[in-house]
Amino acid sequence: MIKIGNVAIEKTAALAPMASVADTAYRTVCKKFGACYVVGEMVSVKGLYFSPQKALDLLSITPKERPMAIQLFGSQPKYFEYALPKVLKSKPDIIDINMGCPVPKVVKTLSGCMLMKNPELAEKIAKCVVKNSPVPVTVKIRKGWDENSINAVEFSKRMQNCGISAITIHGRTKTQMYSGKADWEIIAKVKNSLDIPVIANGDVYSPESAKKMYDVTGADLIMVGRGSFGRPWIFSQIASFLKTGRYEPDPSLARRMQIMLEHIRLICDNKGENLGMKQARAQAIKYFRGIKGAARYREICSRLTTFSEIYELVKNISNDCYLNNGGF
Ligand SMILES: Cc1cc2nc3c(=O)[nH]c(=O)nc-3n(C[C@H](O)[C@H](O)[C@H](O)COP(=O)(O)O)c2cc1C
Missing domain, CATH: 1.10.1200 (Non-ribosomal Peptide Synthetase Peptidyl Carrier Protein; Chain A)
Known part of the structure; x- marks a missing residue:
């Protein structure tokens, strides 16, 4: 077990947040097949202000999904502050702030990974959410903006100082989007520099690679995204492999x-x-x-x-x- 704030989570594999994929149905199925923790699709805090119904639909949590985080994105502390009471009505176990999304539509609004280029604003947002949230707050980042501005370690330390309870890092830069290979060494560096739990993410497609990611990064938890597409049972395979060194083959x-x-x-x-x-x-x-x-x-x-x-x-x-x- 690991603890994110007061939330106990099994140390197996969590489901990554994936917009337009990891909805309630997806999360429920992954949870049933062994995901130890799930994160919802990112929700715009500004969206909660201007078109609440669409964004509110993304906030629902069913009991079978817990423990679950709701992930928020935005660039202005005031919208986070406004959104929090609405978000908290769903009783999320954890609130995650997206500081890693590379999609142009998001970075253009100074949200997502653009916050890694603007650590002062990122700090204001993190402090504002921590101050207004009764549940633990986490942040999800990337390695950095590009190969010339890798700042995951310094950035994570700043986030830790803002009072967040854990950090998730996807080992790619923003400019890589989803190409190339996730860098697990940078995750190890982040883990070695922080006191709070670190969740490692990027390129786990098998129980063997899940174990390897734990070994290489020393992370407290690992998170699987695309590796669960069409195979939610990967979570129970990972859990079994970590525990016993064996796992059931894919279902018939x-x-x-x-x-x-x-x-x-x-x-x-x-x-x-x-x-x-x-x-x-x-x-x-x-x-x-x-x-x-x-x-x-x-x-x-x-x-x-x-x-x-x-x-x-x-x-x-x-x-x-x-x-x-x-x-x-
Ligand atoms: C379709 C899709 C949607 C995603 N949406 C989000 C999102 O809403 N929030 C977020 O933090 N990351 C999002 N991501 C990134 C994933 O959470 C994860 O960091 C990335 O896919 C790397 O992990 P993987 O190699 O296990 O897939 C998304 C990824 C994909 C493929």
């Missing part, structure tokens, strides 16, 4: 399809079938990776509009596989 195709249907059912329950199925297509596609005939299934998937259609597709996949392989 039949079981994978069942998990996918469960996931999509949840999306539709939460968002309604119309919107739900639009978003579900992108999720469903990820569960087909490695399946014989995946390209054809993906193509069919891109046109699905109702839950019963995806149910039929799974039945057809089952029949195809039964005919091709003599059963799953």
Whole structure:
């Protein structure tokens, strides 16, 4: 177990915040398959002020997701202060501040990773949130803006001095976006320089790489994003590998399809079938990776509009596989 403030979290693998991916349904499924902690999609504090309904939808937390953090982004302390009472109504276990997002739309507003270029403003924001939050506050950063301005260590120390309870670091620069390799050495340097827990993030795609990330970085916790796409069971595999050195192989195709249907059912329950199925297509596609005939299934998937259609597709996949392989 580790502790972020007063929140105890198992030392296995957490789910990274992922806008448009890690919604309630995704988080619930990952939690069910062993994620020890989840972080919600980033929510704009200014959005909570100007178009509250859209942003408020992102604040919901169901009991099965806990412990969970709500992640906020913005560039003006006054909007954080305004947003906090609304955010706290959802009773998040933790509040995370996004200081690592590289997306132009976000950095253009001086939010996300742009705050790493402006540590004074970042400090004002961190202090403001810490002051107004009864729950622990954490910050998520990158390695730095670019290779010529790597400041994760100094920046993290400044954040620690503002009273935050943990820091997550994705070992890439803003200019790298998602290319190249995450630098785990810089995470180790941050860990060695701080007293608060450090959460390591970037490029964990297997139980073996999860263990390696713990070994290389000495982090208190690791966080998995893309490695969970279409395979939420990676969290229980990681937990098992860390504990015993062994883990169950990926589930059978039949079981994978069942998990996918469960996931999509949840999306539709939460968002309604119309919107739900639009978003579900992108999720469903990820569960087909490695399946014989995946390209054809993906193509069919891109046109699905109702839950019963995806149910039929799974039945057809089952029949195809039964005919091709003599059963799953
Ligand atoms: C689709 C997508 C959306 C993301 N949205 C967020 C976000 O809302 N907040 C955030 O801090 N990071 C976000 N990230 C970054 C991830 O949290 C994570 O730092 C990054 O993917 C590296 O981890 P990984 O290699 O395990 O995927 C996003 C990443 C992806 C791929």
